[in-house]
Structure formats: structure tokens, C-alpha cells
Amino acid sequence: MGARIPVSESEYRLLERLVGRVEPGKPYTTEALARLTGLDRSQVEALARLLAEKGLLQLEERVSERYRLTEEAERYLREGFPEERLARLLAEHGGRMPVEEARRLLGGEFGIAMANASRKGWVRVESGEIVLAAEPPLVAEERRLLERLSRGERVSGDDLRMLRRRRLVEPVKEKATFITLEEPPEKLLGRVEVEVGALTRRMLETGEWRRVRLRRYNVAAEPPRLYPGRLHFFRQLIEHIRDVMKELGFVEVEEPPVELEFWNYDVLFQPQYHPARSPTDTFYLRQPREGEPPRELAEMVRRAHEEGLAGSRGWGYRWDPSRAARLILRSHTTAVSARVLAQRPRPPFRFFSIGRVYRVETVDPHHLPEFHQVDGIASEDGVSLRWLMGMLGELLERLGLREYRFRPAYFPFTEPSLEGYVRVGSQWLEVLGAGLFRPEMLAALGIDYPVAAWGMGIERLAMALYGLSDIRQLYSSDARFLSTIPSRWRLYAGAPV
Ligand SMILES: N[C@@H](Cc1ccccc1)C(=O)O
The missing domain is CATH 1.10.10 (Arc Repressor Mutant, subunit A)
Structure with a gap:
């Protein structure tokens, strides 16, 4: 007797089920065999492939063309x-x-x-x-x-x-697998022998282990490849910025994105007639409409805006407390910094917050109505504009951005103020604002030490880091696109991007 061909138990079972159900020499589709044997189609197909590799049956793929209505x-x-x-x-x-x-x-x-x-x-x-x-x-x-x-x-x-x-109409190709047995299945059963991959307790108890053939280990087989999920790259970047801020000694604070105009604007010495404070720029809540700014502080803020505090001049208009009470979606995370400062933290301190901010914008390659910012404040010995530029430079470099520059700027709440740019290809992209909080603002909060502050847009920064031309790519969930983005380890190891 020639050597029998080893087959698995399930391959054997398929042959057994074909006995008396198929005619030799006749092609059957996998669907037909699935119907005849009561197995499922993909199982029949997989087993038939294995049996075909062993020469026990013939397998043929045929492509047929059909027309489908458009x-x-x-x-x-x-x-x-x-x-x-x-x-x-x-x-x-x-x-x-x-x-x-x-x-x-x-x-x-x-x-x-x-x-x-x-x-x-x-x-x-x-x-x-x-x-x-x-x-x-x-x-x-x-x-x-x-x-x-x-x-x-x-x-x-x-x-x-x-x-x-x-x-x-349009043509569609349909693939079908045809299976042909050259010999009747009962004859094939006589040519095979079941091979097992593992011994079971039953085999040991019944002595069956003596009769079965054990499959050889294939030490050259490729292990399965695993593609584990990973965090979305934009999420990774936010986490990375959080890590870097902590490395730089900043302590994280968090506040909800629904904010009083008071903290978003008034405390920051932004006059109520400022154009940013209008529904064309800021999202106003309809329900609930209002909250309650702290009374004593509101009185100080009113005086700072109307007549000025501690030797400084105010804006000289009538400050409206009901405006300050309106609820909005915060337009910058500097609102969080304002809330922290109202606690009058004792220097030295460094605080930061990361979160979503909102501005009325039309979506285009550079704008989204909802985006992320990271804001920081610090007060310690020697804090100054020079100190601030040093700290921001350190931050940008740790984020992998080696080419940056600063330029004088204006914000209602800082003086002096500056803007930071990073280089993306041949362009300079504005990514941050910074400065020393104005004495007018600090006086209302009862703070008599200098405070450095800055705020950075994370989407812009991400575009620079990943070399993207459209801000919407940051929110893509297309796995094929995402797999083209380098992992954070390569990116932040300082590889040029
Ligand atoms: N809040 C400013 C940035 C900024 C923060 C802190 C100080 C100065 C500027 C912005 O959104 O553009």
C-alpha cells in the first residue's frame, strides 16, 4: 500500500459528506457543495482548497462578466x-x-x-x-x-x-470557484489518513493516539501578522504636548468649554464693544443664556474697564454686567488661565490647560469652527518677555519644531505682546500668541506680580509637524490615510518632517 495522504479531521469530514452526493468529473460551485453537504460556503471553499493542494480534487476559478444597471x-x-x-x-x-x-x-x-x-x-x-x-x-x-x-x-x-x-449599464466581473472530483469520494477516503495537530485526553484514554498520525511541526511557518490599533495621530500629538508641558514643570488645569463672557473676555480686559465679542465671531448659548460672574470680582472688573485701576486708564465706556453674564463657547483657553489667576496663586507657579475652543468660522483648508488650544501662565523670579521667548523656544523645540521666530503683536490682555511663527516648507505659519498680562487686568484680580501668558493653536502646529495642507485631514478616520502618518516615536525623535 502506498503512503496515505494526510488530511485534517475537517477535510476528512468534507470528503465523507460528499459520499453519494456528487458525481465524479462534474464541476460544482462552492455554493452547490455547501447546499449538498450542509456546511457553510466559506468552510467548503477553505477545505476544498486544502484538499486541492494535496491533489485530491480539482479547483478552478472562473471569472464571468455580467452587466449591471448603473x-x-x-x-x-x-x-x-x-x-x-x-x-x-x-x-x-x-x-x-x-x-x-x-x-x-x-x-x-x-x-x-x-x-x-x-x-x-x-x-x-x-x-x-x-x-x-x-x-x-x-x-x-x-x-x-x-x-x-x-x-x-x-x-x-x-x-x-x-x-x-x-x-x-456597466460590466461587473463575478468570480466563482468550481470544484471537480476526479474519483468518487469513497475511493478518495481510502487514500487519505487523518492527521491530528494535538493529542487530546480522549485519544490518550482510548489508545487512539497509537493509530492517528501526528502533524509535524513546521518551524519555518510565518507567524500571523498583527496590526494592533493605535491612537489617532492627532490625539497622540495632544498627549505629547501634555507630556512636554508637564516636563517643563507646568501643572494642568481643566475647565468646561461653556464659559461666561466674563472669564473669556471681561477679566482679560477686552472691552465689551470689541468686535470679537459678537455673534459673528463668538458662539452664544441660547439655553441657558446666562450664568453668574462672582460679584466682588465683577465690581473690580467694571472699575478697571470704566475708569481704570491702580494708576492705569480704563476704556472709558459703561460696562454692562448683563453682557459679562452671557454664556458662550470659549473662544480661547486663555479663559482657563483667567479663572486660575482669580484664585491668586502664589508664585512661583506654572499652569497650563489644553482643550477645545470655538470661533464662528467657515470650514476651509485652514479653519475649523472647533479646534484645540494649549494655554500657559507662569510667574517666578525673572519672568519677562525674554524669559517667555526662551520658554516658548524650548517648548517648540521639544515638539520637534526647530525653526521658529517671534514678532511683536497686540492682544487686549498682554503688554508687551508677541506672536510666534514656525516654518512649514517655504512658509511661516502663525501658531501662538504670548505676552505679559497687562497691569490693568492683574489689578482687578488683586495680583501684584508679573504673569507671563501664551496660547497656541494645536491644529496649526499639527499641520506643520505632519506636513499637511488641509486642516480637515487631522480629523480623518480613513485608515489608509492614517497608516501613512509616521508614528509619534519617529516623529518626535526629531526626524525632519
Ligand atoms: N488667546 C490668544 C493667544 C494668547 C494667549 C495668552 C497671551 C497672549 C495671547 C489667542 O487665542 O490668539
Whole structure:
């Protein structure tokens, strides 16, 4: 007896189930075999492949071409072909209608409707009017053909070509696997031997282990590849910024994004008539509309805005407490810094917050109405604009941005103020604002030491780091795009990006 061919228990079972159910030499689809054996189709296919590799049966893939209706065709079948709609329209208007009116009523479809209807001899144009030339109801020949196709009936090659030209059908390839047994399954069973991958307790107890054949280990087999999930790269960057801020000795604070105008603007010495404080720039809450700014502090803020505090000049307008009480979505995380400062922390301190901020913007490659900022404040010996630039430089470098520069700027709440830019390709991108909080603002809070402050837009920074040209890419969940983004370890190790 020649050596038997080793098969697994499930392969053996498939052969067993084929006994008496298939004719040798006849091709069966996997669906057919699944029906005959009661196994599921993918299981039959997988097992048949293994048996085919061992030469026990023949497996053949055949590709067949079929035509399928396009979306346009489906729509025409439902709503009428353009020429049918034109004919119907004319019939409803006594068989004629001015060209311009038909054009208006049919809109974008008018052109094709006219072309097809004239070609078919359904209409003609007479002194500015379209006239129905054939007897309604007029049914497009294409409709009949498409209906036949969708019932699975055949149509002639010429008709198919015409339908394809009019983009009413498109070819689809269908793959089917055919399986043929050259010998009856009972004969095949005699040529195989079940091989097991593992010994079971039952085999040991019954002595069956002596009879079964044990599968050899294949030490050269490739282990399965695992592609574990990872954090979205933008999320990774936010976490990284958080880590870097902590490394720089900043302590994190958090506040909800729904904020009083008071903390977002008034405390920051931004006058109530400032254009940013209007529904064209800021999102105002409808429900609830208002909150309650702390009374004593509000009184100090009022004085700072109206007449000035501690030797400084105010803005000289009537400060409206009901404006300060309005609820908004914060427009910057500097609102969090304002809340922290109102606690009058004792220097030295360094605080930061990261969170979502909101501005009324139209979405385009550089703007989103909702984005992220990180804001920091610090007060310690030697805090100054120079200190601030040093600290910001350190921060940007730790984020992998080696090329940056600062420029004088204006913010209502800092003096002096500056803006920070980072280089992206040939461009300089503004990513941060910074400065020393104004004495007018600090006086209202009862603070008599200097406080350095800065705020940075994270989306902009991410675009620079990852070399993206469209801010919306940061919110992509397309796995294929995401897999093109380098992992944070490569990126922040300082590799040029
Ligand atoms: N809040 C400012 C940035 C800033 C923060 C702190 C100080 C100075 C500027 C902005 O959103 O643009």
C-alpha cells in the first residue's frame, strides 16, 4: 500500500459528506457543495482548497462578466427617461410648448431630453415651440431593454453596446470557484489518513493516539501578522504636548468649554464693544443664556474697564454686567488661565490647560469652527518677555519644531505682546500668541506680580509637524490615510518632517 495522504479531521469530514452526493468529473460551485453537504460556503471553499493542494480534487476559478444597471439607469427607470419626461410634459400641455418653457421645467435634463426625443422622432421644433410628433404614451426602448436585463433575460450585443454607451449599464466581473472530483469520494477516503495537530485526553484514554498520525511541526511557518490599533495621530500629538508641558514643570488645569463672557473676555480686559465679542465671531448659548460672574470680582472688573485701576486708564465706556453674564463657547483657553489667576496663586507657579475652543468660522483648508488650544501662565523670579521667548523656544523645540521666530503683536490682555511663527516648507505659519498680562487686568484680580501668558493653536502646529495642507485631514478616520502618518516615536525623535 502506498503512503496515505494526510488530511485534517475537517477535510476528512468534507470528503465523507460528499459520499453519494456528487458525481465524479462534474464541476460544482462552492455554493452547490455547501447546499449538498450542509456546511457553510466559506468552510467548503477553505477545505476544498486544502484538499486541492494535496491533489485530491480539482479547483478552478472562473471569472464571468455580467452587466449591471448603473445608478443613473435605476433613476431613469424610477423617474422616467429624460425624453419620456419631455414627451409627458408636452402631452400634458396639448402636444406643444415654447422651447424656453420646456427648458425651464426640465432644468439640467432638457439638453439630453431634446437630443434623444428628436433622434427618436418623437418631437420636432416649429417656430420656437416643441411639438409632439408621435403618439403618446412614449416609452423609451432602453426602458424595455433594462427591464429585460434586470429580470436576467438576454439582450443582443448591439443593444448592450448601446446601453453601455449611454452609461445605463456597466460590466461587473463575478468570480466563482468550481470544484471537480476526479474519483468518487469513497475511493478518495481510502487514500487519505487523518492527521491530528494535538493529542487530546480522549485519544490518550482510548489508545487512539497509537493509530492517528501526528502533524509535524513546521518551524519555518510565518507567524500571523498583527496590526494592533493605535491612537489617532492627532490625539497622540495632544498627549505629547501634555507630556512636554508637564516636563517643563507646568501643572494642568481643566475647565468646561461653556464659559461666561466674563472669564473669556471681561477679566482679560477686552472691552465689551470689541468686535470679537459678537455673534459673528463668538458662539452664544441660547439655553441657558446666562450664568453668574462672582460679584466682588465683577465690581473690580467694571472699575478697571470704566475708569481704570491702580494708576492705569480704563476704556472709558459703561460696562454692562448683563453682557459679562452671557454664556458662550470659549473662544480661547486663555479663559482657563483667567479663572486660575482669580484664585491668586502664589508664585512661583506654572499652569497650563489644553482643550477645545470655538470661533464662528467657515470650514476651509485652514479653519475649523472647533479646534484645540494649549494655554500657559507662569510667574517666578525673572519672568519677562525674554524669559517667555526662551520658554516658548524650548517648548517648540521639544515638539520637534526647530525653526521658529517671534514678532511683536497686540492682544487686549498682554503688554508687551508677541506672536510666534514656525516654518512649514517655504512658509511661516502663525501658531501662538504670548505676552505679559497687562497691569490693568492683574489689578482687578488683586495680583501684584508679573504673569507671563501664551496660547497656541494645536491644529496649526499639527499641520506643520505632519506636513499637511488641509486642516480637515487631522480629523480623518480613513485608515489608509492614517497608516501613512509616521508614528509619534519617529516623529518626535526629531526626524525632519
Ligand atoms: N488667546 C490668544 C493667544 C494668547 C494667549 C495668552 C497671551 C497672549 C495671547 C489667542 O487665542 O490668539
